[in-house]
Amino acid sequence: MSQFKKQFLVGIIAATAAAGACTTVLAADPIKIGVAVGLSGANSVVAPAVVQSSQLAVEQINAAGGILGRQVQLEITDDASGAVGAQKAYDTLVFQNNVDAIISMETSAARNAALPIVARGKKPFIYTSFYEGRSCSPWMYVNGWVPEQQVAPVVDYFVKNKGAKTFYLVGNDYAFGRGMLEFTKKYIEQHGGKVVGEEYLPIDGTDWTPILSKIRSAHPDALISATAGGAPNVSLAKQIKGAGLTLPYGNLAIDEGTAKSMGDAATGTYMSASYLTSIDNAGNKAFLTAMDKRFGKDLKTPNELSEPQYEAFFLYKAAVEKAGSTDSSKVIKALDRVSFDGPRGPVTMDKSRHTPLAMRLGQIQADGSVKILQSFPDVDPGAQCPNIK
Known part of the structure; x- marks a missing residue:
């Protein structure tokens, strides 16, 4: 592993720990959201931006009172951009860390390997990457394009x-x-x-x-x-x-x-x-300003693979609040038709577990x-x- 990857992984672990440390503010029992992403492999070029979007979303949600009065804790794992890495990452998230949900930008190979694990663990899964379409599971919703x-x-x-x-x-x-x-x-x-x-x-x-x-x-x-x-x-x-x-x-x-x-x-x-980033609306301007303020010179350019990741945390929040619970079966039902007006404009997952998009x-x-x-x-x-x- 290169020195850069070692430093990046150490930074992710530290960020995850920091996110966990603040969970005692409102409740001793945080809502844990897993993020599996290609910190190594083909997606390692885009993974840092995806992680930053996840961190900002969680920090904004926690600063506003969390979800149902509970703080959100990030659990980040490396899926190595492929099937074998995804199996290991999802086994960790689902069965060892027992996360409440998974929000991930991944290659299709990683997603396909992860879905059986998600189904066994019965975890709500929001897939945030654009992809080839028609990947379906009772436990998955998608907010990327097809x-x-x-x-x-x-x-x-x-x-x-x-x-x-x-x-x-x-x-x-x-x-x-x-x-x-x-x-x-x-x-x-x-x-x-x-x-x-x-x-x-x-x-x-x-x-x-x-x-x-x-x-x-x-x-x-x-x-x-x-x-x-x-x-x-x-x-x-x-x-x-x-x-x-x-x-x-x-x-x-x-x-x-x-x-x-x-x-x-x-x-x-x-x-x-x-x-x-050139989209001219209030939601995108606020997003870009917040990203720049949070990450400064370390900011990775927000993009098509990282913005839907940010947005998905708020869609999950809306579903939990609609369901009144983090119970997986209730959240999955609630994810249908929840909306978030963000950097891309209004997004609603109401079309075959996908969303119309501009x-x-x-x-x-x-x-x-x-x-x-x-x-x-x-x-x-x-x-x-x-x-x-």
Whole structure:
């Protein structure tokens, strides 16, 4: 383990202990919320921002009196961005720490490995990451976007504004990459376009050179990728730039924080997001001000993967208060239709355990910021989990 990761993990443990120390203010028995996130592995690039959002949410909730008069305590574990790590992390949270709920931003591989453990432990689980859709469990709600909400803005823009008729699709070889690009291919073909190539690299792979050579030979009008986020986004973007490919490029998995860390490799990339720091509303301004005040020079850029994490704590709070209890079965029922008006605007989990979202098509600028090109209010997630009651 690198010295950086050691220091980061020590910091997380210290923050968790500090959060626990303040729980005696209102009640001796805190509400424990587990956060499993990729402090190591592919998601380690975005994990620090997710942790910061979790910390701010808990501190704000506790400062306002907690939930039902009880303080909230964070329990943070490393899922190593994958299935094996998630199994260990969730065993710890569910059966050793006996958390009251889990709120986590994770890879699809980690989520899929975690769901059976969540079901055995009967713990409410809010999954905060964007993902490939149609992952359903009686114990899970989702407040991130799904393909039905995210793909159309990018593809439609390339077709209408860039004249794209042929596309090349590139992703990581696991549930998210394949699920996103399967949906994207269908959408492209349904709207008269053609996919001239589709390639995948293992989630821990770093050399995109052979795939980029195939793209060059295929001469597509546009390129769209769906990686594991974090580190794979960085390696892919840098190698695209190094290869001299200049075709319109849409990244279905990049977040604003990662983009800012990539330098000019990200410049010009198109993305579709439900959250960007440039959103102009009172909730986002308050959120950004609070984040800056709390973390100062150590602040990680709030982004599409960290803001829904912040928001989910308040959705859980609303569900507990609606249920009048932290009892898992009561909270799960209450999570349907709870709302929170925050940085993204009003969010309500009332559509097949998912939420309609305002989506924004953006393009990454030279300074890493994202210019919003188009906005799409109240985009429906579609029929994600119609048979889960």
